[in-house]
Amino acid sequence: MxxxxxxxxxxxxxxxxxxxxxxxxxxxxxxxxxxxxxxxxxxxxxxxxxxxxxxxxxxxxxxxxxxxxxxxxxxxxxxxxxxxxxxxxxxxxxxLGGMRGIRVDPARRVAWVQGGCTWADVDHATHAFGLATTGGVVSTTGVGGLTTGGGMGHLARRCGLACDNLVAVDLVTADGTFVTCTDDQHSDLMWAVRGGGGNFGVVTSFAFRLHPIADVLGGPVFFPLDADVLRRYRELVAEADERLGAVFVVGLGPPVPFLPERWHGRPLCGVVACWSGPRDEDDRIRERVAALGPVLGRHLERIPYPLINTLFDELVPAGLYHYWKGSFTRGLPDGAVDALVEYGATTPSIQSVTVVFPIDGACHRVGPEETAFSYRDADYSIALSPTLTTREDCEARKDWVRAFHRALEPHSMEGGYVNFMDGDDQDRVQTNYRANYTRLKELKQRYDPGNLFRLNHNIAP
CATH class of the missing domain: 3.30.43.10 (Uridine Diphospho-n-acetylenolpyruvylglucosamine Reductase, domain 2)
Structure with a gap:
């Protein structure tokens, strides 16, 4: 301190x-x-x-x-x-928190979003037109950090990452120049901000491609913490229509009314489903998700799309103490399944939720060199975090998440998602960008040779 x-x-x-x-x-x-x-x-x-x-x-x-x-x-x-x-x-x-203007062009299906907006702001503005784009699963998350790191969310399998939906940005570079970047002008910077983080300037506004999504079948379904549930889950994702988002969670039972009280605070797992397909297939989706294992509780209903990005909000409000690690995997190997079950059983708090994001489907239709985000062959991105109510408790549980991450490493790809990296992961930056790192470093030397924008997962010039 x-x-x-x-x-x-x-x-x-x-x-x-x-x-x-x-x-x-x-x-x-x-x-x-x-x-x-x-x-x-x-x-x-x-x-x-x-x-x-x-x-x-x-x-x-x-x-x-x-x-x-x-x-x-x-x-x-x-x-x-x-x-x-x-x-x-x-x-x-x-x-940038005071810069929260949004302008939606429903005819072109594009939203211009200022750099201080949260995903709640975007969801609210676009939903009025029956449109949506991939955003954060916690509505208070800032648009800028999530997008420039890549941007995972419930719509990723159908619509791609948040950065894949970028069509333009306004950017202030280190020398104070204001530029508008698209695929046709300042295309090198446009490429870099699609996953390269805050290394190249301050994005004052983003233009996102929107999709005709107004409501979804969405919500959590909870199961006992069991390896067989995870194995059935990976089969579900492998065969499922891309309109099904299926974020997997491992943690302790939350105190919600649709989960029996005897499961509150006990280890379990679950799927937060987001079906953006037709309503007449809702029952089939409910049955398919329920087939993953014995259902302990569920709240899977037709809801406005913005609501699904608020389901974690009360669990992780501002002011808690966090420490994170992240991994990418191809498929979900048995060793990773075993680690998720073993360490999930000792989850330190209800707020400490391990999250498995599927990033196949539309995410795979972008080449690894088309954006700075290079892990287009990863099927899942895993976020690990002890989240506690005191600094002392969080410090004490760092060893838990480090051991969890080590247990996943033999079954994971070399790098990880930059937005799931903590401050002691700077040595992973090069592997996090793989073959794109050399190009990113060259751009850093060109646009920020003094490394003004260094308070990030830094690509040093």
Whole structure:
């Protein structure tokens, strides 16, 4: 925990105040302690100044200040970065949270989304037109971090990753240049932001391709924690229509009314289904999911699409303590199944949910070199996390998740998903990008040779 109280030179602050429309928050201000908080309470940092940007001009000003003064620059969207990349000590926090405008073009099926939006914002705006795109499974997740890392969600098998649905971005580069990137202009940067994280600039707005999805058959179905359930699950995914999203979860029974009380707090597993196909096939989908094992409880109903991305919200609110690891797998090998069952049985808290995302289907129809996200031959992405209510408990359970990750390693691919990496995974960056790493490094040297954008899973120039 930091006790730093560094402040900017008052002349710099005055100059910045004259250049931005948004708010500036400094140490000593009444709003400072609240403004410096991030989603993962493990990170208690004290920036020299927080710039609450109102528009792209404010972003340019904040980037210029950090660059010219040699200060650390943390870019914050939804603030969900588990390694705490949305904050820093003694530097500039560029908070995009005030930039949450959205414009939907229903005829072209495109949504322009400002960089401070959350997926709840996007889902709400697009649902009014009966449209949707792949987004985060926790609605408070920021659009920027999830998308630039790749972007997994319930619609990935049908619609691809969030980054696959990007058609344009507005970007502020390290030298303060504002560029609009598409496949036809600044295409090198467009390629890089589709999975390369925040290494190349600040995205002030995204343009997403939308799909005609208004409501889904969605919700959880819980089963006893058993290897046979997982084996049937992998068969289900291998044969299922791509319109079926099927996120697998391992953890402790949540205190929900449709799960018998005797299972609350006990190890179990489940599928959060998301069928975006026709309503007249709902019963068939219910039966197919129920066939995975003895059903302990379920709440699988027709719901508006935005609702399915809120199902984890109450379980993991802001202010908890997290530590994450991630793996990719081809198929779901028996060894990985055994590890999920073994370590799932000792899950440390109800909030500590191990999540298995299927990323086949549409995700596989993009080549490994077409975007910075290269793991197009992975079938699953696994997120591991002890999530606790105190720092001490989270620190104490880091060994659990490290051992869990080691148990998965012999059955996993070499790298992992950058958005599931914690702060001590910097040595995995090159393997996380595989053959694309060399191209990414060349782009980093061209656009950010001073490594201004380094508070991320950094591709060093």
């Amino acid at each position: 930091s006790t730093s109280t560094a402040t900017l030179d008052p002349q710099l602050t005055a100059r910045l105040r004259g250049a931005v429309r948004g708010d500036l928050v400094e140490p000593g201000d009444p709003a400072y302690d609240e403004a410096r908080k991030v989603y993962n309470a493990m990170h208690d940092r004290r920036p020299a100044i927080i710039v609450r940007a109102a528009d792209a001009g404010d972003v340019i000003a904040a980037v210029g200040l950090a660059r010219d003064q040699g200060l650390p620059l943390a870019v914050r969207g939804g603030s969900h970065s588990v390694p705490g990349h949305g904050t820093c000590d003694d530097g500039v926090v560029l908070d």
